[in-house]
Amino acid sequence: SPAATARLDLDGNPVEPLTICMIGAGGFIGSHLCEKLMAETRHVVLAVDVYCDKIRHLVDPAPPHLAGRISFHRLNIKNDSRLEGLIKMADLTINLAAICTPADYNTRPLDTIYSNFIDALPVVKYCSENSKRLIHFSTCEVYGKTIGSFLPKDHPLRKEPEFYVLKEDESPCIFGPIVKQRWSYACAKQLIERLIFAEGAENGLEFTIVRPFNWIGPRMDFIPGVDGPSEGVPRVLACFSNNLLRREPLKLVDGGQSQRTFVYIKDAIEAVVLMIENPARANGHIFNVGNPNNEVTVRELAQMMTEVYANVSGEAPLDEPMIDVSSSQFYGEGYDDSDKRIPDMTIINKQLGWNPKTPLKDLLETTLTYQHKTYKEAVRRQMSQASVS
Ligand code: NAD
Numbered sequence: 001s002p003a004a005t006a007r008l009d010l011d012g013n014p015v016e017p018l019t020i021c022m023i024g025a026g027g028f029i030g031s032h033l034c035e036k037l038m039a040e041t042r043h044v045v046l047a048v049d050v051y052c053d054k055i056r057h058l059v060d061p062a063p064p065h066l067a068g069r070i071s072f073h074r075l076n077i078k079n080d081s082r083l084e085g086l087i088k089m090a091d092l093t094i095n096l097a098a099i100c101t102p103a104d105y106n107t108r109p110l111d112t113i114y115s116n117f118i119d120a121l122p123v124v125k126y127c128s129e130n131s132k133r134l135i136h137f138s139t140c141e142v143y144g145k146t147i148g149s150f151l152p153k154d155h156p157l158r159k160e161p162e163f164y165v166l167k168e169d170e171s172p173c174i175f176g177p178i179v180k181q182r183w184s185y186a187c188a189k190q191l192i193e194r195l196i197f198a199e200g201a202e203n204g205l206e207f208t209i210v211r212p213f214n215w216i217g218p219r220m221d222f223i224p225g226v227d228g229p230s231e232g233v234p235r236v237l238a239c240f241s242n243n244l245l246r247r248e249p250l251k252l253v254d255g256g257q258s259q260r261t262f263v264y265i266k267d268a269i270e271a272v273v274l275m276i277e278n279p280a281r282a283n284g285h286i287f288n289v290g291n292p293n294n295e296v297t298v299r300e301l302a303q304m305m306t307e308v309y310a311n312v313s314g315e316a317p318l319d320e321p322m323i324d325v326s327s328s329q330f331y332g333e334g335y336d337d338s339d340k341r342i343p344d345m346t347i348i349n350k351q352l353g354w355n356p357k358t359p360l361k362d363l364l365e366t367t368l369t370y371q372h373k374t375y376k377e378a379v380r381r382q383m384s385q386a387s388v389s
């Protein structure tokens with residue numbers, strides 16, 4: 001199609017096809033990024049991951065129209081000498097690989113720290129040594145808690161934006177004590193950001209750091225007992241979807257008072273494509289990518305998901321759709337939480353002209369329609385087998 005042949009960057013120059021080494025391409029974000037790049041660009045993707053279920057439709061085998069455009073490389077970046085060759089072969093490396101589910105941060109802190117810091121080191125090193133551009137995925141969690149969260153509960157300054165809006169180049173990173181192992185992830189991500197920034201400053205590495213703010217949509221995480229372990233705890237979208245599919249109450253951790261801003265995965269992916277195709281505007285920057293207009297408490301999210309799911313499935317909601325659980329019951333000792341996450345959008349707006357579009361209600365409708373269609377039957381089968389045995 002013409003769109004796929006003549007792409008222009010934001011300054012009106014043609015975009016040449018790139019070869020992209022995408023590490024973690026088989027995950028939630030990677031699968032959407034692969035789809036977008038295949039559908040709308042001529043870039044070539046070397047997809048690296050330990051599994052490919054979420055991109056099977058693109059790689060196993062690649063459909064004829066994508067011949068030569070995408071290949072899957074099953075490897076663990078912890079210990080595979082093929083990694084450097086793939087990075088050398090590419091113009092750009094995008095690193096998405098990570099342990100990034102909060103249930104793991106306090107229960108598997110070593111794996112979390114190794115995955116988010118140690119395992120990313122060779123990727124940074126190979127990019128720097130071979131003068132290859134790197135787009136590295138960090139997290140909004142590097143901001144930790146807001147400054148306002150330390151003020152007394154009803155203090156008027158809590159309402160002032162400078163006490164809660166999170167800015168890439170100004171806000172501090174505020175984590176809890178070491179015994180609160182929740183922060184092992186944020187701290188590992190912060191240190192890899194600092195290392196990448198230092199490689200830029202001292203050795204000229206061309207980098208972009210992305211801080212996603214709760215990107216959600218189809219294919220996020222797994223439904224426990226269906227396409228993931230029965231005892232596994234995914235992120236909140238999949239936890240609540242699982243509860244709705246099983247007709248059990250949604251569990252609100254510590255009262256569900258924490259606030260989040262959710263952005264639709266397809267909006268967020270557009271920001272990543274802009275970074276890929278506008279290196280002069282993206283290099284050297286850290287970008288918040290989120291939707292400040294989609295803020296809810298976790299309790300409000302549970303209410304909205306309950307209503308939307310009832311419409312989508314035609315099943316009446318439970319009489320008591322939610323229950324409270326303590327974080328120590330739900331996550332175990334050492335859990336802690338970010339209180340509020342409003343991304344400042346000034347930098348991404350100025351550099352890339354990007355803005356999120358999809359309201360929370362709309363993205364929940366699309367996503368829960370997908371969850372219902374994809375999982376309802378499998379959950380029904382699994383529950384009836386479990387009740388027999
Ligand atoms: P995901 O878990 O779906 O994807 C990560 C992928 O990396 C998985 O497919 C996994 O198999 C792969 N991977 C992990 N370790 C690997 C290794 N050693 N070798 C090869 N592959 C490996 O998570 P996601 O939501 O797609 O997140 C991608 C990145 O974005 C992560 O770095 C995460 O920290 C960051 N992030 C995402 C969000 C969000 O809202 N989804 C928020 C903050 C940060």
Ligand code: UDP
Pocket residue numbers: 101102141214234235236237239240251252253254256258260298337338
């Ligand atoms: N949460 C919840 N019930 C669940 C799962 C998560 O109340 O079943 C809460 C969790 O404590 C946090 C928020 O939902 O306050 C978002 O959690 P998520 O795992 O999506 O990741 P986070 O935004 O904390 O990185």
